[in-house]
Amino acid sequence: MSNSLIAIDKSGSYRVYITITTDMVQKAADLHDTTPLAAAGLGRVLTAAGLMGIMMKNDKDKLTVSFKGDGPARQILATAYGNGTVKGYISNPYVDLPLKAEGKLDVGASLGIGELTVIKDLGLKEPYIGTIALVSGEIADDLTAYFFISEQQNSSVALGVKIEKDLSIGAAGGMIIQMLPGAAEGAIDALEVMLDKMPPMTTLISQVKEEGAGLSEEGMVRKLLEEIFKEMPEEYAVRPLEERNIEWNCDCSHERMQQALMTIGRKDMTEIIEEDGQAELQCQFCLNKYNFSKEELTEMLNNM
Numbered sequence: 001m002s003n004s005l006i007a008i009d010k011s012g013s014y015r016v017y018i019t020i021t022t023d024m025v026q027k028a029a030d031l032h033d034t035t036p037l038a039a040a041g042l043g044r045v046l047t048a049a050g051l052m053g054i055m056m057k058n059d060k061d062k063l064t065v066s067f068k069g070d071g072p073a074r075q076i077l078a079t080a081y082g083n084g085t086v087k088g089y090i091s092n093p094y095v096d097l098p099l100k101a102e103g104k105l106d107v108g109a110s111l112g113i114g115e116l117t118v119i120k121d122l123g124l125k126e127p128y129i130g131t132i133a134l135v136s137g138e139i140a141d142d143l144t145a146y147f148f149i150s151e152q153q154n155s156s157v158a159l160g161v162k163i164e165k166d167l168s169i170g171a172a173g174g175m176i177i178q179m180l181p182g183a184a185e186g187a188i189d190a191l192e193v194m195l196d197k198m199p200p201m202t203t204l205i206s207q208v209k210e211e212g213a214g215l216s217e218e219g220m221v222r223k224l225l226e227e228i229f230k231e232m233p234e235e236y237a238v239r240p241l242e243e244r245n246i247e248w249n250c251d252c253s254h255e256r257m258q259q260a261l262m263t264i265g266r267k268d269m270t271e272i273i274e275e276d277g278q279a280e281l282q283c284q285f286c287l288n289k290y291n292f293s294k295e296e297l298t299e300m301l302n303n304m
């Protein structure tokens with residue numbers, strides 16, 4: 001299975017990371033029981049994190065994107081690995097606001113004024129941390145600004161999540177175009193023309209799904225790439241380099257929860273043992289619950 005592609009243009013001026021994440025976003029929406037507005041915000045962030053994940057070199061490289069603001073959604077956070085697995089959550093999955101004038105979900109207002117933070121753990125001594133003020137809170141704009149300000153990288157980010165009337169996820173996906181060093185002027189101009197008249201990502205995905213009925217996931221994402229870049233001049237035409245897959249996966253476990261619990265300190269641990277006699281921890285990404293008995297907690301306290 002691969003729902004994502006990495007592509008490059010003939011002149012080596014730009015690289016494209018593109019994905020269709022309808023299934024992944026549906027899974028996250030089901031898990032977190034989201035409102036349409038929360039699903040749109042969380043879906044965009046998960047999709048972007050997945051794309052940024054496959055931009056990293058090694059499977060184990062890890063990246064966290066956090067959008068935090070003074071709006072009612074409070075925070076949307078996603079963690080992705082180089083192998084394309086993603087997990088995430090929204091602090092308020094029940095957030096609901098009036099639609100914008102064009103009838104669109106107001107993800108920007110749900111986040112409000114705040115910050116975007118990206119943490120990259122590439123296995124080096126220190127993780128890389130970049131923070132910028134939110135531009136619009138609409139996710140794609142904020143990430144474009146992040147790439148430019150924090151990574152001195154000219155990029156274009158497009159993301160979309162379409163919610164159907166029955167509240168299911170009709171289409172979700174995204175694309176990051178990254179300009180490469182020494183990019184040809186002509187390629188930059190041609191991309192600008194293309195992006196100017198590009199329909200929304202979800203419209204394109206729905207169209208490809210309709211026209212490509214029966215196609216595999218791989219076929220679908222190839223068709224999406226072709227559709228978006230069909231009018232590029234021949235010398236800047238894209239060709240797929242690599243098939244990848246972006247999918248939901250939570251890597252929590254009893255052992256990991258135990259490690260987290262060990263960090264609270266002897267005093268708090270003693271209190272939990274004496275007052276509650278047990279502990280229940282919930283993973284904020286997949287909402288799995290982990291129980292720790294009094295015996296286990298006592299053993300942990302002895303090891304602290």
Ligand code: ZN
Pocket residue numbers: 250251252253283284285286287288
């Ligand atoms: Zn989990």
